[in-house]
Amino acid sequence: MKKIGLFMFGYILPDKGEMKIKEYELFRAYYCGVCKSMGKSFGPLCRFALNYDSVFLGMLLSSINKESVSLKKEPCIANPLKRKWVVKNSNSVDFSADINIILTYYKFKDDWTDEKSYLAKLGQIVISPGYKRALNCSKEAESHIKKSLEKLHALESQRCSSMDIAADPFGELIKGIISIGCNWDNDKKKEAVEWLGYNIGKWIYIIDAFDDIEKDIEKNSYNPLLLQYMYKDEEVNEFKNRIRDEVRFNLIHTLAQAASAFELLDMNNKSIIENILYLGMDKKTKSVLEGRSCNKDEKSL
Amino acid sequence: MRNPYEVLGIREGASVDEIKRAYKELVKKYHPDQYRNNPLSELAEEKLKEINQAYDYLMKQYEKSGSQYRNQSSSYGSNSGYGNDTSLYSQIRMNIMNGNIQAAETLLNRVTMKDAEWHYLRGLIFMRKGWYNEAVNSINTAVNMDPSNMEYRDALNRIAYANNRYQAYGYDRRYSAGGPDLCTMCQCLICSDCCCECMGGDLINCI
Numbered sequence: 001m002k003k004i005g006l007f008m009f010g011y012i013l014p015d016k017g018e019m020k021i022k023e024y025e026l027f028r029a030y031y032c033g034v035c036k037s038m039g040k041s042f043g044p045l046c047r048f049a050l051n052y053d054s055v056f057l058g059m060l061l062s063s064i065n066k067e068s069v070s071l072k073k074e075p076c077i078a079n080p081l082k083r084k085w086v087v088k089n090s091n092s093v094d095f096s097a098d099i100n101i102i103l104t105y106y107k108f109k110d111d112w113t114d115e116k117s118y119l120a121k122l123g124q125i126v127i128s129p130g131y132k133r134a135l136n137c138s139k140e141a142e143s144h145i146k147k148s149l150e151k152l153h154a155l156e157s158q159r160c161s162s163m164d165i166a167a168d169p170f171g172e173l174i175k176g177i178i179s180i181g182c183n184w185d186n187d188k189k190k191e192a193v194e195w196l197g198y199n200i201g202k203w204i205y206i207i208d209a210f211d212d213i214e215k216d217i218e219k220n221s222y223n224p225l226l227l228q229y230m231y232k233d234e235e236v237n238e239f240k241n242r243i244r245d246e247v248r249f250n251l252i253h254t255l256a257q258a259a260s261a262f263e264l265l266d267m268n269n270k271s272i273i274e275n276i277l278y279l280g281m282d283k284k285t286k287s288v289l290e291g292r293s294c295n296k297d298e299k300s301l
Numbered sequence: 302m303r304n305p306y307e308v309l310g311i312r313e314g315a316s317v318d319e320i321k322r323a324y325k326e327l328v329k330k331y332h333p334d335q336y337r338n339n340p341l342s343e344l345a346e347e348k349l350k351e352i353n354q355a356y357d358y359l360m361k362q363y364e365k366s367g368s369q370y371r372n373q374s375s376s377y378g379s380n381s382g383y384g385n386d387t388s389l390y391s392q393i394r395m396n397i398m399n400g401n402i403q404a405a406e407t408l409l410n411r412v413t414m415k416d417a418e419w420h421y422l423r424g425l426i427f428m429r430k431g432w433y434n435e436a437v438n439s440i441n442t443a444v445n446m447d448p449s450n451m452e453y454r455d456a457l458n459r460i461a462y463a464n465n466r467y468q469a470y471g472y473d474r475r476y477s478a479g480g481p482d483l484c485t486m487c488q489c490l491i492c493s494d495c496c497c498e499c500m501g502g503d504l505i506n507c508i
Contacts, residue, residue, distance in 0.1 A: 018475060164432035171431060192341050198431050246434070253433045253460060256467035257339065263330060264344045278471040 010052035011204055011288075014272065015279035023272045025085060029071055030059040033087030036074070037097040042130030044077065049104040049127070053204070056276060058096030061181040063268040064193060065092055095141075095181045098134040102142055105131040106149060141180050148173035161227035163250070167205035174201030192264045199258035203251060203281065210247055211288050213240060244289055251285045305355030317363055324356045335466070337459055338428040340400060393422050402429050417447035424456065433460070 014027060034055050039047045062069060069090045073083045087093055105127050111120035135142050151169035160166045175197035184190055209225050214236050216223035225231075229243045259277050267273065306313045309323040329335075331352065336345040389408060396405035405426055412419055424439035437460060443453045 162432075162435060164427070164435045168430075168432070189344075192344055195339075195341055195431075202431060249437075249461075249464065250434050252464045252467060254431075256463040257431065257433075259467055259470070260336060260339060260345075260463070261341055264341055264348055274474070278467070278474055282468065282471050 011207055011281075011284055012053045012056040012200070012276060013280045013284065014276045015283050018279050019272070019275055023269075023275065026269065027055075027059065027272055029085040029087045030062070030093065031055045032074075032076065032084050033069075033090060033093045034058045034097050034100070035076075036086055037094050038100060038130075039077075041094070041097060041133060042101055042127070045126050046101060046104075046130045047077075049100055051100070054096045054100040057099065057177070057181070058090070058093040059269065060273060061092035061095065061178065062087075062090050063270075063273060064265065065181075065183050066268050067092060069093075092181060095138065098138045099141060099145075099177055099181075101127060101130045101134045102138070102145055106145065138180070141177055144176040144180065145173060148176065156222050159222060159227060160224060163206055163209065163224045163228055163247075166209075166224035167202045170205040171198040171201035174198065174204070189265060192261045196258050196261040196265070199254045199261070203254045203258065203285075206247065206251055206254070207285060207288050210240075240291070248285065248289055251289075252282070255281055255285070303351070303355070305358045308351055308355035309359070317360075320356065320359050320363075324352065327352045334459065335463065338425055338456065340429055390418055390422065397422065397425050397429065400429070402426055417443040417450065417453065419443075420446065421450075421453050421456070428460075436460070 014023075016024065019027070031050075031052075035047050035050045038050060067090050070088045071085050072088050074086045075081070075083050105124065108120045108124035108127060111117050112124055148169045151172075152166075155166050155169065175194045178197035179190065179194050182190070182193055206225075209223055212223060213225060215221075216226060217231070217236060225243060225247065229239070231239055234242075255277065262273065262277055304313075306315065309320060309327065311319055311323045315323070328349065331345045331349045333342065333346065333349075336342040339345075389412060393405045393408045396402070396408065405422070409419065409422055409426065420439045421443035424436045424443060427433070427436035427439060437457070440453055440456050440460075444450070444457060447453065
């Protein structure tokens, strides 16, 4: 498993069909907002690192912090003729862009040390000035990410055979990032936000582990599920069938816990976040478990 | 106090029925059972208190006798007492309830006899940490060791129930928001067909 790549995958999506048009437009505006923020702070090349998980992070933080954002119509490099709504003046969106760059940097670094992939080295070089700039803005976040990733690596080299224990550092990573990105006015709320973050991180980790089963068997790399359920040269699908129900139970319970924390929070854009937590992530859980995660039908937003 | 209508998520000037309906839904949502073995139980309790207050306030405003709900609501909140454990186990339970998970864990590790209760408490600690797989396995062990204990079974059922609730909520949001469901549509069609036939026409010629 490439743990660091987790956050870059983009598992966290709304269920577009169930959104109102205005919700969809706003979500898109956040998407463009994070993208533009990355371009502005770190140079246009960094914008390729954009992914849906950091859009969710930016939007969640902005909603919890109850930012009054402004929307502006702007043209875009990817589509210069069409002007699109962009979220402006949002600290949370800028913060999320920083986090995205930091995580991307670590991903490249990891790929280079593990696989000696030249593409990764190139990526690392390209992103390195941006990384340094992000570091200045979010020193606290960077050291938290670094610490969590070290724990993750340690468990990996110990070949940890429990999905709960293996997923713990990643839950802590997301929990910490969200906690750092929030403006606190109420300690009680902090607990709920952190519980939300922990469970989201955990969900990402486990769903990615399931998604990677085939690849990890092939490459003989570490995957906590293979160890926990003692994979022994069986047919991949047989193995998946054997563990599917239990993994599903855990993923759904993680989401149920995240949702229980969400219900206690007072925030903006509740309906969009609700859509993501109750519908989008549930749908993703189903599609990954049934092995349709790379479905061609799944269109980007 | 926040605007009570806002707390209950209804428009201002909603009818008594609407208030009652919203209140019932919210009580279900934030009921302590939903947040048992969950670090946010206190927060949920506060939320419930706020909901109760808002409801009481509105009911008073309407000068209707909504007291049946009030009485009911006052019984929510406090957890049931535990008894007849060895003192160490009750200490551990206290720690878990107060959220001192580390203290509970340290105490638990001191116990040498790993009986059903031990596995159960270990499961509760795992729940609090968010380690659901370990938690379910531990509580399952407890149930197998002491199949007659309803508390252990209840804990397992609650975890499963939380999953059902989560999915049911998503399902409701998907299929019941707004538009008519299939049944209503059929009814409409059949009614329209009857009407047409009364007037000598026919909408669906096979009925």
